[in-house]
Amino acid sequence: MSHLLELHGVAKGFGQVAALASADLVLDAGTIHALVGENGAGKSTLVKVIGGVYSRDAGEFLLDGESVDFRSTADAKHHGIAVIYQEPTLFPDLTVAENIFVGRQPYTRFGTIDRASMRRSARELTAQLGVPIDPDREARGLSIADQQIVEIAKAISLNARVLIMDEPTAALSGVEVDRLMGVARQLRDEGKGVIFISHRFDEVFALCDTITVMRDGRYIATNPIADVTVDEIIRQMVGRSVENLFPKEEAEIGHVVLDVEHLSRAGVFEDVSFQVRSGEIVCLAGLVGAGRSEIARAVFGVDRYDSGTVKIDGTVVPRHRPAAAMALGMGFVPEDRRKQGLAMTAGVATNITLAIRNQVAKAGFITSKLEQAPAAEWARRLHVKTRALDTHAFMLSGGNQQKVVLAKWLATNPKLLIVDEPTRGIDVGTKAEVHRLISELAGTGVAVLMISSELPEVLGMADRVLTVREGRLTANIARVDASAERVMFAATHAPDSAVET
């Protein structure tokens, strides 16, 4: 009997970057298959190849034992493959029912969309998933959990045989995760093949039957879940033992650099107060969507806040003015380096000198010649691998791109550096380099506020961990007390039940 879905040696490259070198995956009907790997291991690219978004450069792709070649997402859908992407892809102006049925709405005898039957089916589908959603409401404003239910309803109504969930639980609360896992099991019992991507091992081990590990765009291993342990999986993912990854050096912790008091923004975060001292690395931990990035963005001034104060070295930072925050010594390495950290179609030098353009200028004037020296110096210090300084950022690998972003901010000589998911989507080698850099930076007396979704990174780097849950700080855990269990517990439970700190 052939497998439901089978991929061998699949490769996909973008420019000089090979997102997938050689990926293998074998999925059987009636199973839930975990796909794990670090960020940047190529999971999402693989998913997009299966879903018809990308066409593969090389390798075999079999569906029910027959070779397939999807030219579009519609093609993949037609073959019974449904993907629920990390970012739900709904149409905000259309109703829930229409979002489920776009392009396949039932017609009446008169060639008119049969709204009644569409509504009924939508209601049945969401109820079947245990989450009744009003089929007539606009998709705009649905919670992420509800959006995912709509996506799953869409997949079920398509009669998909293969359902891929790309980190569906990243932004969900405990109850919502349980609900989603229930849905996944239900689908498995109906004989569908489910691919489940997650960073949370407890979920993976509770839910999945088989597990495939990827690293650096390559297939590493596939095992029945019962035959492996979390430690073994982590070793396969990382390719070496975890301790080596986080060379956090002891740094002398000095005076308070960043002082945040009672920061609030309606509906986003509330009454957030914390301090970061010179030489200290403070991590904001929590689920995706808990408000970590939002707090950091407000502190830096990219976003607004309603009340509260932010001080650097005792000086109040004006609201909503990143330029003022920078002048006082703040830097920000943002979460999404392609959109927020870099100008992808501009050269390395242009990118590195953007944040220091006022310092580079002589008598108010800048020439590209003036930009060369600082750009070359910082590129060199961070070992950016590029031939020329006018090479566009999109031509570089993810790791090198991140080094350019770091160079850009280190060039500003910050007192406080905020780093939001600094190692997302970069290879293991560069990851270690980035960790070393951040650690060295703290060693020179810079205060570091780090946001990370990777627990090992949080535990390895942080002097102190602050957990955020639904826009509030729930715990303040010192390095010696920090453990994976404790951080996860605080990140998912209301503060009153959190461990006393």
Next chain:
Amino acid sequence: MTRTQSWWEWIFRARELSLIVVIVALVVITTLTQPQYLFSEGGVRDLLRTPALYIALAVGEAIVIITRNIDLSIGSILGLSAYFCGNLFHQAPALPIPVVILLTVLFGGILGSVNGLLVAFLKVPALVITLGTLYAYRGIAVLWIGGNFIRPEWVPKEFTQLALSGLFGVPWLLIVAVVVVLLAAWFMTSRRTGRELYAIGSNPDAAVLYGLRTRRLTLLPFVISGTLAGVAGVIYVSIYATGDSKVGLGLELQAVAAAVVGGVAVVGGAGRIWGVALGAFFLATLTTALPVLSIPSLWQQAVVGVLIVGAITLDRVFFVVRQRQARKGLSA
């Protein structure tokens, strides 16, 4: 889920209702000022037939805007189509009237598809393409027509009768416009393709991931708006039986105004066809009412500008307020 709505929000959401009220008020006030406006030979007829032209243009424009694009060339397409129609009557008097109408409408559709093909296949912003064809088509009209114009004697009497007579006092032209609105509204609300047009305007990236045929869905609205501009050209000749190379100049702005006043979101994804029709009716009524209210027709374009800027600003303000309330509600 019930959310309390403030009164202004309710009024705003019931855009069509407010438009009807405004139109009625406008007609009443104008008639009180100058009874001939309504109660004269052809008063009601004029009130009912002028909107036909605007409605045809506005519906096409609205469909383009719903897909997050813009078509600035429809005024020029109308001009070219009108002369094409008049000239056809002149050059080929033997052709039956329905054939002339059909050819003109087809002609408009072809001009529109040039826009659509360029936008859809070259992924070039619609603004640039249709700004280019706005002038190119107008230039072709000027070169072709020169100092010439459509002469009333070219146009057959039966054809101008379409504008003069009607069914139970409703001019044929308005009936044509109503048919256009009904067809377009049915297509946009009750056909899969129509819903896909809303979808692509609502979230273009999702449309690609979802596997919608984005090229076809980008092309189609331009073909529709060109075709309807052709229809408007036919309507124009039927009403006026004359016209030079300037016919339709600047009407694209009126169409945009009608669409946004009628509730189409400038960022795409939302808007109802019958709201647009009412917006067009309102604009057309305003055009005829302004001179009667002793506001020189010279101010007409300024009024159009105020309507566009006002409608999009209000839309945006209400949207932001609603978002903010939703966020506050979430935190409470």
Next chain:
Amino acid sequence: MTVETTYLRHDRPLWRRLLLRPEAVLIVAIILVIVVSIIVMPNYLRPNPNYTFSTLLLNAAPILILALPLTLIIVTGEIDISIGSVLGLSSAAFGLMFAAGIPLPVAALISVAIGGLVGAFNGVLVTVVGLPSLAVTIGTLALFRGIAVGVLGTTAVTGFPSAVTSFVRSTVPGTPIPWLIVMFIVMAIGFGVLLHFTAFGRGVFAIGLSPENAAFSGVNVSRTKFTLFVLSGLVAGLVGVLFTLQYSNAIGSNGNGFELRAVTAIVLGGVSIWGGTGSLLGGILGGLFIATVNKSLQVLGIGDDAIYVITGTALIASVVVSSVAAAISQRRRAITSTA
């Protein structure tokens, strides 16, 4: 690994970087048009009172000047298609004030200020209200033109003092270069330095490349855009005054369609309509190219009417060419990277 890394300043040699620049292509194209015209049309160089070099430049000047701030706006990824109407509004105000007996310098200053004010109106709607600039300026295109036509009615204000009008039309003594062009060159240098050699200009490019990245890098996106819309309004107001004096005629339709010609010049000059790339020089060369083609057409005896078709087609052609070129270079990059 311990070897000190050195970086090249440029990936490709100078000649390859220059070769396919739109600016280089345009210079060649302009020379080509002139050379071909000289060969094909024997009377091209013969002095003709209607089509002198000076009139060519004089006619091109308003568009060239309008294109300066518009280039910066387009580099940020926004657009201002109301400039032709702002020009008309300023012209109408200037004419009315002159007719009312207000001294010319005062009237001129107020007219320019009106330009700045309506530019600020656009800017507020785009940056504070958060509307797309295209929708805003389509609305104000109608609004400002409507006010200009409304206040002036069907009348035209003429009879400006001939000393002033002839000065505006005059050339630098001993040269065929109009004073207006001298003014344009000064302004062009100003805008060129602002865009290419200041921190503000770096911010303008950064916004066009990625607004979010710009905001994260300390660029005040709203303030930058607002400043540019005000500048655009001021310049359009200034051109309104000069245009009125140049033709000694203030009518409501002054500057009709100039937004198209300015956008065409800029896009033709290789400035991306998506923002982030391009140069001020490109836009200027684009404007000169259109002017040169116009002159040849006029000498050929093809009337002004053809210019609409040519400009419209040129605009479409320029975006089509750049979009096709981008697609080809992308494909080539993909091929070389897999090799």
